[in-house]
Amino acid sequence: MSLRPELERLLAKFGQDTQRIEDSVLIGCSKQHEAWFALDLGLNSSSSLNASLQKAEMEIELKGSFTDLRKALFQLNTKDASLLTTAQALLRWHDAHQFCSRSGQPTKKNVAGSKRVCPSSKIIYYPQMAPVVITLVSDGTRCLLARQSSFPKGMYSALAGFCDIGESLEEAVRREVAEEVGLELERLKYSASQHWSFPNSSLMIACHASVKPGQTEIQVNLKELEAAGWFSHDEVATALRRNNPYTQQQNGTFWLPPKLAIAHQLIKEWVEKPSCSTLPA
Ligand SMILES: NC(=O)C1=CN([C@@H]2O[C@H](COP(=O)(O)OP(=O)(O)OC[C@H]3O[C@@H](n4cnc5c(N)ncnc54)[C@H](OP(=O)(O)O)[C@@H]3O)[C@@H](O)[C@H]2O)C=CC1
Ligand SMILES: [Mg+2]
Numbered sequence: 001m002s003l004r005p006e007l008e009r010l011l012a013k014f015g016q017d018t019q020r021i022e023d024s025v026l027i028g029c030s031k032q033h034e035a036w037f038a039l040d041l042g043l044n045s046s047s048s049l050n051a052s053l054q055k056a057e058m059e060i061e062l063k064g065s066f067t068d069l070r071k072a073l074f075q076l077n078t079k080d081a082s083l084l085t086t087a088q089a090l091l092r093w094h095d096a097h098q099f100c101s102r103s104g105q106p107t108k109k110n111v112a113g114s115k116r117v118c119p120s121s122k123i124i125y126y127p128q129m130a131p132v133v134i135t136l137v138s139d140g141t142r143c144l145l146a147r148q149s150s151f152p153k154g155m156y157s158a159l160a161g162f163c164d165i166g167e168s169l170e171e172a173v174r175r176e177v178a179e180e181v182g183l184e185l186e187r188l189k190y191s192a193s194q195h196w197s198f199p200n201s202s203l204m205i206a207c208h209a210s211v212k213p214g215q216t217e218i219q220v221n222l223k224e225l226e227a228a229g230w231f232s233h234d235e236v237a238t239a240l241r242r243n244n245p246y247t248q249q250q251n252g253t254f255w256l257p258p259k260l261a262i263a264h265q266l267i268k269e270w271v272e273k274p275s276c277s278t279l280p281a
Contacts, residue, residue: 007039010061014054016042025090025113027083038087040095070198074258081260082195089201093127100125129201131163133172136266137183137209138277139216143236143270144181145254146220146228156231156254157263160204173207181228182219185209187278191269194262206266208277237271240264 008018024037043055043066059065069088073081090113100107100118107116107125116125136158137144145156161176163169174185191206220228231239231254239256257263269276 010058013061014041014058023094023109025087025094025109026111027086027090036083038083038091040091073197074260076260078260085195085197089129089195089197090127093201097125127201129195129203131169131172132160132196132202132204133163133169133176134158134160134204134206134263134266135173135177135188135209136207136263136270136277137177137181137185137211138270138274139211139230140213140278141274142216142230142232143267144183144218144228145231145236145256145267146180146225148224149226151226154252154254155257156227157257157261158206158266159228160263162202169205169207173209177209180221180224182217182221183211184215186212189277191266191276192262194265196262204262206262208266208270210277233271233274236267240268240271 004021007021011018011020020042021039024039026035027038028036030036041058043058055066069084073084076084094109094113094116097116098106100121100123102123103118103120105118105120107118109116114127117123118125134157144159146159147156151157159177159180161172161180163172164175167175169190170188173188177183177185187210189208191208193206194204196202196204216230218228218230236256239254242253242255256267259265
């Protein structure tokens with residue numbers, strides 16, 4: 001069944017140009033091979049009064065309610081969260097790449113939204129993501145967690161950092177850990193990866209790493225981190241079992257990133273198998 005007439009009706013009802021359907025991007029397909037597209041309703045670009053009026057009308061019409069993207073992500077299952085981050089990342093990329101950086105002319109989206117082309121210079125632009133390494137360092141019995149001042153109060157995570165141009169993942173992991181806490185790594189083991197939308201599209205590459213038992217003294221780089229420290233297996237296992245960050249904030253206890261974040265998976269993996277960082281890659 002085509003939803004296009006229904007979408008055209010909705011756009012017209014809310015005073016939007018129905019041609020905007022052409023801005024949709026392909027984000028996946030159902031088990032029955034129906035294509036799924038995403039469209040930015042443009043509510044953030046309207047004047048604030050207009051936007052809030054339209055949002056209220058849309059909520060009634062669609063029998064739902066708008067919510068903050070980050071909050072929504074943590075309430076969805078993995079499949080829906082992945083669709084939502086793909087949609088958001090792709091739509092935001094298109095919005096920010098309307099012009100060719102060589103000719104200055106408008107670029108044109110292909111139907112699926114997988115690229116944009118400049119009709120004048122013929123340059124093809126593809127959506128970009130930045131590779132980011134995230135590393136859980138262990139000394140065999142404890143793991144190293146850190147927080148940035150921008151994190152929600154009380155939340156600690158693994159060490160993360162953007163890869164520099166020309167670096168391998170291994171080099172990026174070793175450099176980031178050395179820069180942020182002054183440790184030299186012994187072993188490194190790849191764990192998993194995840195697309196991450198905040199603040200812009202990143203491919204998070206998660207690794208376990210170990211330091212030599214005698215070389216565990218950290219020097220926290222206060223330009224990058226607010227605090228960092230070693231946490232025992234019991235402390236981390238207890239924090240993982242607590243599942244309500246809001247009560248933890250009030251109690252002053254530390255808490256860990258939510259399940260959907262790859263940092264959570266990495267920490268959980270270590271709690272379940274502390275030797276994972278010392279096994280051969
Ligand atoms: N999914 C998850 O579980 C987690 C995800 N993260 C994500 O990892 C990312 C990286 O972690 P973070 O510790 O901030 O990184 P870094 O330790 O690399 O520090 C950030 C700084 O790196 C510089 N930088 C280099 N390349 C880029 C780039 N492509 N985009 C933006 N900044 C760049 C900027 O410095 P300057 O301003 O000097 O140019 C920026 O302030 C964050 O976006 C965070 O959201 C972090 C933890 C958990
Ligand atoms: Mg960092």
